[in-house]
Amino acid sequence: MNKGTVAFVGRRLLQLVPVVLAIATLNFVLIKMAPGDAADILAGQMGHATLEFTQELRREFGLDLPLAEQFLVYIRRLATLDLGVSVIQQQPVLDLILDRLPATLLLMVTAIGVAIASGVSLGVVAARRQGGWVDNVISVVALLVYATPAFWLGLMLIVFFSIQLDLLPSGGMMRIGVDQSPFALALDVAHHLVLPALTLGLFYAAIYARLMRASMLEVYGQDFITTARAKGLPERAVAWSHAARNALLPVVTLAGMQLGHLLGGSILIETVFAWPGLGRLVFDALQQRDLNLLLGILFVSSVVVVLANLLVDLLYGMLDPRITHK
């Protein structure tokens, strides 16, 4: 890595601080604007709790302090990377997140891998046969997948692959209560990963296929493609090594921007497939006014998204040597 890149990375990491602070503030305000607090919900869930009991809960978790003070306490803790204790779950927020983060990352990385690989290939294939029946089929299917709600697609995939054909498990991340060798465990997890990753990835594959096709057509019109063809390069090489590499940049840009979106999408998918990731935790935290947990998850996910975007920017330089990081 050269000096310029190091400085670029450093600068981007510094940008994390205001981003995270802004996210924390915004979410604090939003969740405090919603009526009701976590003590009410906890007491409500327990049933037949007295008013005194509810107030004790509020005291225990500092929910009785003035709002400004609660905010200061929170920011002060965040500065020392202490995410606090979840009011509803009554466990350290960091533990709750770290328990589930790996599963979500695995699902996201696989899904985006599936999406880019299949989206790009289909886009290239469609562009090479522009106007032909292959192009038409790919375009129509992509449009259909794009328009299908992901959770419904997931349920249909379960019905087909898991109930009808009995080929793939309907949910979960691994077989339960079986001692497996690391290799067998990896295979088992992969087996469980197929349907959720496919469900989450297909939507993005559809977008990338359409984007890649348009981008390829644009590149095809440029002079260096005419040059490559004039040199007598086979059409396959023209498409994949010359056109595709250049056409890839918009896809990479979009993929980078969509990482946050992908994390949001995984909430639904994780619920449908009982995938033990962050998704469900976000949903519950929001429902239960679990401020600490929600802010913790948003903190971690914003860090993940910012870091992923940084990676994308670095990837640009590799794909296109004309881009340098200043």
Place this chain on the structure above:
Amino acid sequence: MPISSARTLFAASLLALAVIPAHAQKKGGTLTYTYQPEPTAMSTISTTAVPVALIATKIYESLLEYEGAGMKPVPGLAESWTVSKDKKTYTFKLRKGVTWHDGKPFTSDDVKFSIEKVVTPFHSRGKTYFGEVAAIETPDASTVIFKLKQPVPYFLRAFQAAESPLMPRHGFSDEEIATGKIRTAKIMQNPIGTGPFKLKEWKKGSHIILERNPSYWKPGRPYLDQVVLRVLPDGSARAIAVEKGEVDLAPMSSLPPAEIQRLGKLPTMVASQEGNEGLGPIMWLEVNNRSKPLSDVRVRQAMSLAIDRRKLVDVIWYGQGKPASGPIVSGNPNHFDKLLKPLEHDVARANKLLDDAGYKRGANGVRFKLTQNFLPYGEEWVRQAEYLKQEFRKVGIEVETQSLDLGGWLKRIYTDWDYDYTSNFTHNYSDPTIGVQRAFISTNIKRGATFSNSMDYVNENLDALFRKAALLEDGPERAQVWAQIQAILRRDMPVIFLMEMSYSHIWNKRVHGLITNGISMYSGWDGVWVD
């Protein structure tokens, strides 16, 4: 002088067990169940929410166990007990040789510690059960004496595993005890109990595995090797897992009602609404009695008459319940007034009552408008709200529906008191003094207290009856007081009783021995076995 000893009863029940052919119960195997959401802790001290109570009651026990729908107390960790004549001294003899999951002996000190330092201050119903305890004495390692300030008629029902779990003193650090960090103590995630099962693995978001406690005090028990909880957040996915046999049991209505009805018809499945009598979930429309027109009892009675409860149960809830007759569920053999008739459905009379009350229909047929809220627990509650809107329209009441999530709902109903009516449900629990009194006694009109008297309903006569019932032992006299209370509440209609909800359980036919008492899913399952 002892007036009650249950040792003979226990011997008799053991004898009864011996009569069942020995090959009936099988040892070994795994029972997998699913419930949503995932528990947040392994002890009901942390929270008594259903998912926690389900799993914690396999790990922790209390002094007694309970038999039958009437929840008759039988020996558990206490081998026997005596009650003094003035009903203010309860002496329990502990079973000897019981050990915690970590091998250390279970003693009377643990009982005293659990009740005084853990259950009373931190359990959500701790003060309800043990608020009258003046002192707990432990003359020796296997004797515990509770001295009460005044008699508590339901005291012997306090010793359920979910209500007063016994926890080891040595499981808490001195710092956790000194700073009162009981609810977040390490043991809440890493349980050490005396129960038939102990924690083997908890993979958050995925599953929990409990394994048999090899040194459990009941000889030959538990039958199962493992109890597994699978976390399946999506309702349809849970139903699929049950249908495919990947999950053996979906307890406490953890499947959508439509799925329970569908799966219950399969030859491989058993669907049951039994085993919840000790919880007694009951649903009503909570009505704000503060202002007109709902402050008029005739209006509330008319609304009650406008509802076809049979249709409500069958269509909206897929038959998973029973029309309510009053505040106490009919499955409660000790307190329900069996003479009560079902609440009527009579649109003509409803219209007449509203006319008499002075609310004539306007030009568009509307008498007045109301806003309804509903408990945000899923689609059935939404559909019920839509159904009620239709029925009330027929008697000239126009209803607008307002949707809130749980946090917003709790605040609007119990803190702001800013509502007309809302669907709601609560539990009778093992005694109506615990479960029913709370919602109707006028001293419980407290801003911010969830599931309290949000209606602003005041009836001094009723308050006095509640106080009287709270001091009487179960028997004809107490039953009479409860009958009076039920009659008053049916007449005054501070809330409109709708339905005895049923917690429906659905399980694979390979599972046996699940339903044993009024809190079957909150029992230890040591007698459950699989084919």
